[in-house]
Amino acid sequence: MSDKKRILTGLKPTGELTLGNYIGSLSQMIKLQDEYDSYLFVADLHALTIPQNPKELHERIRRFIAMYIACGIDPKKNTIYIQSENEYIPAMSYLLECATYYGEASRMIQFKEKSKQNANFTLGLLTYPVLMAVDILYCDADYVPVGIDQKQHVELARDIAERFNKHYGETFILPEPVVSEQGIKIKDLKDPCKKMSKSEENPQGVISMFDDPEDIKKKIMKATTDSDNEVRFDEENKPGISNLLNIASALTGKSVEEIEKEFIGKGYGDFKRYVADVTAEHISKIQERYNELINSKELEEILDEGRDKTRELAKVKFELIKERMGVIR
Numbered sequence: 424m425s426d427k428k429r430i431l432t433g434l435k436p437t438g439e440l441t442l443g444n445y446i447g448s449l450s451q452m453i454k455l456q457d458e459y460d461s462y463l464f465v466a467d468l469h470a471l472t473i474p475q476n477p478k479e480l481h482e483r484i485r486r487f488i489a490m491y492i493a494c495g496i497d498p499k500k501n502t503i504y505i506q507s508e509n510e511y512i513p514a515m516s517y518l519l520e521c522a523t524y525y526g527e528a529s530r531m532i533q534f535k536e537k538s539k540q541n542a543n544f545t546l547g548l549l550t551y552p553v554l555m556a557v558d559i560l561y562c563d564a565d566y567v568p569v570g571i572d573q574k575q576h577v578e579l580a581r582d583i584a585e586r587f588n589k590h591y592g593e594t595f596i597l598p599e600p601v602v603s604e605q606g607i608k609i610k611d612l613k614d615p616c617k618k619m620s621k622s623e624e625n626p627q628g629v630i631s632m633f634d635d636p637e638d639i640k641k642k643i644m645k646a647t648t649d650s651d652n653e654v655r656f657d658e659e660n661k662p663g664i665s666n667l668l669n670i671a672s673a674l675t676g677k678s679v680e681e682i683e684k685e686f687i688g689k690g691y692g693d694f695k696r697y698v699a700d701v702t703a704e705h706i707s708k709i710q711e712r713y714n715e716l717i718n719s720k721e722l723e724e725i726l727d728e729g730r731d732k733t734r735e736l737a738k739v740k741f742e743l744i745k746e747r748m749g750v751i752r
């Protein structure tokens with residue numbers, strides 16, 4: 424067994440991965456994978472809490488995993504799996520639902536917001552955070568890297584675990600949310616004051632990791648900038664140029680200052696062409712790896728291994744919870 428601390432995170436397969444996800448959150452997980460025993464899964468059961476097209480969902484699950492690996496999530500350093508392939512997880516979720524108050528679940532901000540958006544919301548939307556608690560607790564994860572919107576759910580998982588331990592005896596490790604503050608936020612190319620989001624309607628401002636490299640170049644050449652023609656980092660007064668500097672810096676590993684220096688005395692045209700070339704080249708390499716993986720035996724083996732390993736772990740916890748709760752023969 425590894426004596427490293429365990430981190431775990433889930434990705435809900437909705438929308439399409441963007442350059443913003445890659446630079447903002449994925450790169451953080453890629454850094455953490457060396458230091459921690461990392462678990463990464465596709466939360467497909469969570470996707471079902473809002474309406475989905477089954478065929479599209481099915482395809483997206485696989486695409487997500489292949490793209491994450493193509494981006495640099497190393498299957499040797501991560502346990503990678505599909506949530507729904509582990510039948511102990513929803514089974515445990517029912518048991519923990521019986522240790523969670525209706526009041527707690529219905530107070531979750533995400534539940535309150537999403538249940539307002541659609542009058543026919545499902546019970547799954549309410550029990551969403553309990554399923555998420557199981558995702559975290561079944562494998563004794565120590566740390567859970569999440570976006571700020573998911574922090575409350577991790578805190579609920581901790582509350583459920585603490586209460587269960589008190590009531591039934593030590594069963595779970597108490598997990599901690601890790602919300603990264605310093606991660607670079609990539610902005611929309613057309614409106615550099617808001618974040619690059621996969622749900623944005625205007626695709627001109629958003630680079631998808633699946634975009635054709637030529638289209639990527641075009642989008643960057645057409646990015647909104649200012650008119651003083653000086654390549655200088657100033658997020659407040661020059662959000663467009665600053666965003667492009669952040670992109671170039673993240674993808675080349677050069678500092679923003681280094682790149683600024685290279686463009687002293689040159690105009691925005693040269694600078695944009697540079698960012699466009701760097702980005703298109705970087706993403707096209709990732710796409711090459713993605714194309715190798717998507718229908719490969721290698722991907723099947725990674726998923727089989729992740730499924731088998733986590734089912735074994737989950738089975739042990741499932742039986743322990745049942746025993747603690749008294750539901751055994």
Ligand code: LTN
Pocket residue numbers: 431432433434435466469554555558559567568569573
């Ligand atoms: N709810 C999360 C996805 C998710 C998750 C998890 C994240 C499901 N289970 C367990 C961390 C740990 C989301 O919407 N991003």
